[in-house]
Amino acid sequence: MRLSRTAAIAAIVAAIALVAGLAACGEKSEDVSGETQSFGLTLDFYPNPDHAGIYMAQKLGYFEDAGLDVSIDTPSDPAAPIKQLAAGRTDLAISYEPEVVLANQQGLGVVAIAALVDRPLTSMIWLKKSGIGGIADLRGKTIATAGIPYQDAYLKTILARANLSTGDVKSVNVGFGLLPAIIGGSADAMLGGFSNVEGVDLRMRGKDPVVTPVDKLGVPTYDELVLVAQRRRLEEDPEPFRLFLAALARGTAAAVKSPGATTAALLEANKGLDPKLTRAEVDATLPVLGAQRMSTPRWAEFIAWMRDNGLISSAPSPSQVMSDDYVPGKIPE
């Protein structure tokens, strides 16, 4: 009796541990042939049309052709990628130009090596039915924000162009809840949605949005999404990064040519996406993809703007936070 009882406990525990453990081990990526090198990429958010080039390159085997076995991590927290990168847990991360500059201030030793999207997608959005005609009409209105400090600075700059101050509007931090805030009517406008995601979403829902990217409203232009790597890794072994960017360029070119295939690739990667909405977002996104080069003067201007708005204490030179040396077609000296 005693033995069978102990055995029963042990058996149940062992069975559970075995099943779960075996299954967990199955998560490890398989070791492909010795010729390919494993390469970790962490996205900025869940797979969406901004990542079209990446998923097409993956699907069409362009990374494999370049000798890279790319594994993709999809966080749900946009602050995670740079942290993962700094901790050495991933080779390449997708982040935002302001985040890269901030990371540099923290001494994280990371550097942007290519743009994924070389213009702002972050937009000020309001619905036509709100009757807002321009920024000046925002006086006294409620504006939903995502609670990100540099986006609060966008708002300040935008309002200043219409001679408004932040005290003239009610800004509410809704975190991830930008869409519900504007659809539900608890906010009159929102800042932080992407023109090619939230903007398209609202249009598909028949809400008639007015979508204006922030660089049209007075914020200096910047690269919305950039690929970021550790400087130390780049100096040690730049080859995989070059190969990755070259394969990405091929994938992006293929994506731009075939929106249907791109949509299919994205739906495969993220099974929860709505097909019609994704296709609409893909159509809105493909035109802004492709250019990997980053512009030194424009980075300098944006960095200066960050300093002037108190987001950083000193302005690094662009070469400290970004480098074009790895983009295909540029021959290093």
Place this chain on the structure above:
Amino acid sequence: MTRDFLSVRGLRHFYGELQTIDGLDLSVPAHQVLGLVGPSGCGKSTLLELICGLREARAGEIAIGGDAGSAPERLARCAFMPQRDLLLPWFTALDNAALALRNRGAGKAASRKRAGELFERFGLAGFEQARPEQLSGGMRQRVAFLRTLLSDKPVLALDEPFASLDAITRAEMQEWLAARLAEDPRTVVLVTHDVEEALYLSDRVAVLSRRPARVVDSLAAPAPRAPDRDAAVTDQGFVAARERAMHALREAADRP
């Protein structure tokens, strides 16, 4: 001349600052039963624990078989039967009885066999696989006693073993214990609040005072463990002894 198997000399014990035992002397010849009676709270149970080596006494000497050993040495030679049977509910009657054997390293089959052999003599035949909750009070005490016996210790310390039983069962159990001790004699110290029980089961009865405990009277039992209990306890000599013990007990209880 019978050599004392268990002897206590000048035992003194305290509970913190409070003296609980004051100069206690006891002696028990081998294979005899010493009954201890006394007022409630006089420290009878503590005395048993000290004898068994479950505790260290403050002062005094306790010797078993002529050796005045340390507490752990006494512990190895004494078996303790507590007031409540404390049968483990997760073991069968058989496994409860065989506990001492298992603890000493005997295999499950061997210890069960040895314990099982005694079940019939203890009136427990057929109840080997029963759980304690399925047994009557008397049966549980019998399993507990078997457990105590199977520990093969020369000294048995019984702490009010039949206190929780009704009068009829208690009388039956006393007769039953007498028979068992006749078969398998041990040196026994028996603590009980029942004077009649003490006089029936013991060779000698010591009456203890209130705290701090001393021996205030010691008398020989007229017919220790006589097979016919009813006859024995109605015997004149027995009645006289009982009166004397009760008197000593009452005096011990009254004295401040």
Place this chain on the structure above:
Amino acid sequence: MRRWLLPALLLAGLIGAWQIAAGSGALAGALNLEPFLVPSPAEIGSSLWENRALLAENGWVTLREVLLGFVFALVAGLGFAVLLHLSETLRRASYPLLIASQTIPIIAIAPILVVWLGFGIWPKLAIVTLVCFFPITINTLDGLRATEPDAIKLMRTLDASRWQILRRVEAPGALPYAFSGARIAAVFTTIGALFGEWVGSNSGLGHQILLDNGQLETARMFAAVVVLSLIALSLFGLIALAERRIVTWR
């Protein structure tokens, strides 16, 4: 069977009321929200069915985290309880630290664990273990200490070693308490797994809930919550079943 009747009736009543309120749009109106943000049980049910493959896939990921995490928590919880029971010094030293470990907000520590341990199953296991070991330890420790002192004295006279006393008296006596703690821990496993997924994961119900939230797939998000509850309830039931089989003497 009758034991299930009353709760089942109550649940049916609540769902029915919710269906009426949400289906008619009254609930949405009262909360001043768009109707698709306030799904009715029927919509949730149909979303459950339509998305069953996705929910099953993500559910399996989370289930693994929950089960494995629970096993770790069990081992850690029981281990701590035994260690702290055997050593008074260790207990006095560790007890306040153990309690303090429960005051660490998971929201703060989860992102750090993801940085340390990556996107795989390990940070989730760490979080579930951290959240769930405590009730097991505390309850088991109480159970061990609740052993009758007289039973221990008895065992000493029956030549039992410390280990034998633990194995034959203290541990079996502590089993009902341990199961109590395990039942409490079971309901926290899903919360722990969820937190882990929220801060760093590529799959799982928590990951899916966040994405659905961002895309306003509210019905599917609720469906994921239903699956999550089922996981927790199943674990709870499994433990109750195990207790019935193992603790046969109460």
